[in-house]
Amino acid sequence: GNSVTQMEGPVTLSEEAFLTINCTYTATGYPSLFWYVQYPGEGLQLLLKATKADDKGSNKGFEATYRKETTSFHLEKGSVQVSDSAVYFCALSGIQGAQKLVFGQGTRLTINP
């Protein structure tokens, strides 16, 4: 079946550090890939997405590239801020229903000033 694996957390960085959160997936066909972010006490928000191989999603300084050859969708940001502290989820769209999402376990990110 479809699955998503994220790097183990929690991740703690200093402000202005470079961020990478790894995400790999297993799926049949050609899923769409997403990163969602959950700020403390809130629901999930879509951060970025990519719908086909080699697409790059970007938003708020975050980027991720859909790599079919390595089945990966790593999240990166060049210079993190304290306000980026949140839980980040990698997800893919269900092949049998475009609206169904399969999530990774989430990575908690804390940025220290």
Place this chain on the structure above:
Amino acid sequence: NAGVTQTPKFQVLKTGQSMTLQCAQDMNHEYMSWYRQDPGMGLRLIHYSVGAGITDQGEVPNGYNVSRSTTEDFPLRLLSAAPSQTSVYFCASSYPKTGTSYNEQFFGPGTRLTVL
């Protein structure tokens, strides 16, 4: 627009009790779904609905019922609560395009449920 709203925010139940988690959206979205979030496991799909009168099971449907009598509301019912249902529950909605295109899902703020 209020977006996706959920009530209550917090709930404590005893084993065997029943309750309904409420979810409403004011965006005229056709697709609605319920997820549960457990530590180290991400979010898992419980039930979903592609429109009023139509519901289907997700990955972890056991112990939960849903119905969709209106476009706006999608309540989740726990029939006989068990400690294994202690979790944070999220409702989401979207307006699917035709075919298999993906539309962004909008999530509610969640309901934290504890079953003793």
